[in-house]
Amino acid sequence: MTRTPPLPRIVIEPMVRRALAEDFGTAGDLTANLLIPETASAKLYFKSRGTGVVSGLQAAVLTFALVDPSVVFEVHCPDGARVRKGTVIASVEGPVRSLLMAERTALNFMGRMSGIATMTAKFVAKVAAHNVRIAATRKTTPGLRALEKRAVLHGGGHTHRGSLSDAIMVKDNHIALAGGVDKAVKAVMKGADHMAKVSIEVDTVAQFKKVLKHRPDVILLDNMSLDDLRTCVTLNKGKTTLEASGGVNIRTVAAIAATGVDVISVGALTHSAPNFDIGLDA
Amino acid sequence: MTRTPPLPRIVIEPMVRRALAEDFGTAGDLTANLLIPETASAKLYFKSRGTGVVSGLQAAVLTFALVDPSVVFEVHCPDGARVRKGTVIASVEGPVRSLLMAERTALNFMGRMSGIATMTAKFVAKVAAHNVRIAATRKTTPGLRALEKRAVLHGGGHTHRGSLSDAIMVKDNHIALAGGVDKAVKAVMKGADHMAKVSIEVDTVAQFKKVLKHRPDVILLDNMSLDDLRTCVTLNKGKTTLEASGGVNIRTVAAIAATGVDVISVGALTHSAPNFDIGLDA
């Protein structure tokens, strides 16, 4: 997988600024103020403490830049790189005070984003034999969606809707309120912006058949059995994109992929990935 | 444990506003716009899909209030309450469009914060037999520290420094740069604000003895063996607060508690708690 280009700085700068503001309070780093001579300078290394995929480096670079532009941040393993225990991911060199003030915030970004990239890579590895994508959902940490979706890309996954205003997804409650699946799908196909894709969620094969006739861009097969998934794939004959979702986990994902669906979306990638452990060592 | 009072709204409002802005883009909810009649109204229920502790309700309440002040949010199980699979945590009633627009953001807050509260409660339960506190660290999600620290309280844990400017923590790199432990501790005891506590991190019993003479408010025993922890507790004789940290997990925490330390701090509470599953059902 080729590397994903960095996000525009303007998108992540507010995230970094508020993380630093939150950590500095009204006095900055009380400890460093008292102990670290203004002239002390050092070089520290971000080292991986496990096996995984790096992400969040862009936020880490910006964290140090906003704390002290004189700090030199050198990237050894860019976002998307696979690392093992002990791999040096990057180094920072500059005034010790600045390094200490930025350390925690930078690690908080890197740990979370690398955690997401690493979990994604595990899911992707499980389905490597199949022509299927692993995709993230909108179940992201409030305020960090851009970085988290990017972390999924770094892990080899794909994104999904970026927001409620990017594409159309019709779920069961929409259908109920719109007066049935036919009416709902027709209304959506007619009213949708010509640049917005339409996805319809179905729970049963019967619903799937009804919806397929309307040829939406995507049909979302929610919480279906493997048998039902296979039936839908067979019926579909490549007419629309099929996405499976619901209760997907690392043990079930390969079987789901084997049904022949095109996309498997996994909320856990962004809402339940454990931190990836990275240290900042001398 | 009595319930923790809500945070001032002014502290969490910016978090909720940016989460909603992120999810609404420039067009709002394309799907609801096309399908949901302006007059349709409904009552939906937040239901727990597992056993755990509720947190994040305050952010959820604010999410709906900011989307549509006419929505009525009724809390059945407040932040800090223990719930089981199927427990109704809260209900929202109002225009369906507003409910759908706010749903994902509210669940993202509740899922993450309840996940933290639930993991905290598990650690707390493991050490119930001991007079010890489980505390969170500064390893929080960038931009959400206030809510995450509060979630730890809801789970029965305690907080720690809120920021670098709240208290003084001297770690090994500070000591090295300050010219040794004696010089470092002296400098800190002399310079520290009289309202700021001082904590000194030690790795060995030898260091502990050196530091104890200075009587800092807290000594942080980092990555020590159980034997060493016990030795420090014995030497301490209640003179200062002893905090254990480093690689604490749900399997090791009880044994650490049994050594007699006063506080055990756990980064995983805020950086690796999996989402707590909550649904919004009709």
Next chain:
Amino acid sequence: MTRTPPLPRIVIEPMVRRALAEDFGTAGDLTANLLIPETASAKLYFKSRGTGVVSGLQAAVLTFALVDPSVVFEVHCPDGARVRKGTVIASVEGPVRSLLMAERTALNFMGRMSGIATMTAKFVAKVAAHNVRIAATRKTTPGLRALEKRAVLHGGGHTHRGSLSDAIMVKDNHIALAGGVDKAVKAVMKGADHMAKVSIEVDTVAQFKKVLKHRPDVILLDNMSLDDLRTCVTLNKGKTTLEASGGVNIRTVAAIAATGVDVISVGALTHSAPNFDIGLDA
């Protein structure tokens, strides 16, 4: 055309707040401060001074609400309504000072948005005989895209990409840099998120034929002659959505629509619509 639901308040509130801040400076309304008794109250009427379509009311309502929550804003003709010279669109009643302070900002929103809705309605009327959509582009006023896209909907038009991250549009410069049209289209079809539509821009019938083979969601026919447009429509046979753009104006739009394209996009709707004149009278 049914009315478009209002945008979430959270999307437009920052626009209104900065407009008011810009107009109030550090002293508020010097004139009202000196002349209007605190107790004076009045009812004023927004009256149309021409024939057109109303838009921007939502921002106007919020303008008065932010200046003074005690002002009562009554909407007679909602966003999307057609009005004639003299039609009363809405009324505001409350303290005169508040009415005067909010007046200009509210009218600035209403005049611009109603201007866009009105121009859109004129384009829509010109193509009423054809099964074609009039769509806006990203050529919107910096900072006001959400409101301006909404104004296009109020005028009976459609939107388009909301932002660079909503959908994929491949233009000639992308193709050149990607090493030719085949390589570019393949790369995009392979890499695109499954929820993001793909549009490819072509300038000639020859390019169109090449691109059509890849079946992107949309082909954008840029600055083509009517003859070429007709040829593309014939070749397309309904396989993809065809969008015409480039130098469309009120005199040429009907002929373009008659070629059978599906969408005509018009930058002028948002970048060159003259103000729609509305007065606030006693």
Next chain:
Amino acid sequence: MTRTPPLPRIVIEPMVRRALAEDFGTAGDLTANLLIPETASAKLYFKSRGTGVVSGLQAAVLTFALVDPSVVFEVHCPDGARVRKGTVIASVEGPVRSLLMAERTALNFMGRMSGIATMTAKFVAKVAAHNVRIAATRKTTPGLRALEKRAVLHGGGHTHRGSLSDAIMVKDNHIALAGGVDKAVKAVMKGADHMAKVSIEVDTVAQFKKVLKHRPDVILLDNMSLDDLRTCVTLNKGKTTLEASGGVNIRTVAAIAATGVDVISVGALTHSAPNFDIGLDA
């Protein structure tokens, strides 16, 4: 007319930041991400596609700088310069991805501001034979007043009140509520800050005579006939500044200027100027 100095960056930076945020959403430029090699670099030229006056360059420069500080922006025709079809206004050189991401936002600023400057220059040209100023009003686009007022200067016009707190303008509704013109003017002359100018609006020659006795700094002659304007000029004998306003357009402005008023204010400059067409070409 000498060139107007640029606005302080701090005034326009928020405008540019929110325009970019609006256009980047949570993923940045999906298309460039997929197609443009990170190493591709290019030089592109802003070319005028008509005859007019340049404005908005400062915002365009900042747009590119915020997207990518490595982009070199070279100005050939500064803000205020007159250009013809084909004139190269400026060039940008740097990474293609950055150029494409910033392009639309920069052009949106330049097109609108150059449109305003160009319309202003047309009004100014019409009154060149007279000793009169063309001035803008507060009828500006919400959130962009500073740039739009500057565009009027670039076109050879003048500004007016920057905000409600800059100067005092008494209109008919103020007079009515203050208990008549004499009371109103007296109250204002007495209470006004010594650094704030006072302008009184009149509709008739009779009112003009009453107001002139109080010698306000400016008398605004609203919607008067050419005859009445001439009468006021004659009566005034240079005692105060006379400003004509109301329904001024490009066909009537010369005759109004010929009456001898000092200032003609024109809302259309900022609320109805069509976009000035500029392209970004290889």
Next chain:
Amino acid sequence: MTRTPPLPRIVIEPMVRRALAEDFGTAGDLTANLLIPETASAKLYFKSRGTGVVSGLQAAVLTFALVDPSVVFEVHCPDGARVRKGTVIASVEGPVRSLLMAERTALNFMGRMSGIATMTAKFVAKVAAHNVRIAATRKTTPGLRALEKRAVLHGGGHTHRGSLSDAIMVKDNHIALAGGVDKAVKAVMKGADHMAKVSIEVDTVAQFKKVLKHRPDVILLDNMSLDDLRTCVTLNKGKTTLEASGGVNIRTVAAIAATGVDVISVGALTHSAPNFDIGLDA
């Protein structure tokens, strides 16, 4: 002097929000959280502890409203009222936790603003026998100008330029750089917006004579002796507004007023007024 109307809430809300954010950190009020029962409610009274003029109440009202909308704030002595030791200025009633959280911030606003109003009133009293105004300068606390200028009005003083973009003040360094006083004044009179007043600073009677010929709106007599001030007043014969400034203090202001100048501007009003002591008592 009649009371000044309140500032638009939108102008002061950001000031109050950041003051509260600064005081709440990431945990809110640790003390109240631990000690005050959620149900405890109380009524507290703002009492003056000295003789002076009230100001800042509007910010105090908003402080409590933002902390807890259920708090009832009752104003007994509005902004601008004169109070003595023991006077009850206002009361607040509601949940004790909310009262304690808002107390310090509200008092910080009231103490500073009442301090400014009180000092202003003392200067105004000293010049009561003369037809002269006491005016504030731009020497205000960064970020609080709107409130501080308003406090000067509450004390019976007047404001001045609100900002660099409100009016024109030509000082000696401008004159030097512009090539002498004649050139400078001409340039300004020609270029100034017709709604912006022009003030020219002079240090000597000789300069005064030169400048008077140009009839600027205001001549600022900087650091002149009483004799020179009198000479300028005599020469002026009411032609322009004369403002004295420079080293004015409570002991010299009456003598300066007696020279016959129209305005005396005093930086100390906003940069050196001591806090006015107000308590919040049960």
Next chain:
Amino acid sequence: MTRTPPLPRIVIEPMVRRALAEDFGTAGDLTANLLIPETASAKLYFKSRGTGVVSGLQAAVLTFALVDPSVVFEVHCPDGARVRKGTVIASVEGPVRSLLMAERTALNFMGRMSGIATMTAKFVAKVAAHNVRIAATRKTTPGLRALEKRAVLHGGGHTHRGSLSDAIMVKDNHIALAGGVDKAVKAVMKGADHMAKVSIEVDTVAQFKKVLKHRPDVILLDNMSLDDLRTCVTLNKGKTTLEASGGVNIRTVAAIAATGVDVISVGALTHSAPNFDIGLDA
């Protein structure tokens, strides 16, 4: 006293940005625009006009940097330095327009912060013979707490709680609501975060004795007579930190220090320090 390191830029940048925005309005510096040639450049000197301690330089440096990065700011006497009348504190060199635009804002920061540092140094000098600290309170200017607390450090003083969430202070009203001093102190000692200090306020020697038994970190002796202070010091025998507060002024502070308390907190340092006069001269 060694110099305090600068605050992180991210903490003070918002303060400087809003101060400049407030002073620039929508047009920037009208006067400089008209009079100062774009090419004029100069070097100006910040000169002390009295005897005192410098503070606020960091904000001044940032003010010029944000207005024009090409301005060279040279610091001669850093924050914390003692200066006399005529001492050159710093110089700025660059475009005259930029210098004039930034001047007032920079001086407003420097004047206020140096005023605070200077007043603090006077208090510190008065108590030099005693082993006591002078500390600031939370009575700071809304929005400027970080800079003002830093100014106190520059003057040789100490800070205190940075915010309500930094440490615990129990006052009389807390005690009353919590059901007496014993209950209150117990609740606090039990519930307090292990990194948060606890201070208890007492008014009488009797209360002091009750509280001392609980050994809080600090006991605040509020408004006590010198005799009572001495009694408390004697009883305390160094067990806890004793802080005296209430009505401390420059005439009483030495006697209070002589009682043997550890800390004297003085609200006036931040709420009533007069401006320190600094000029910007050629």
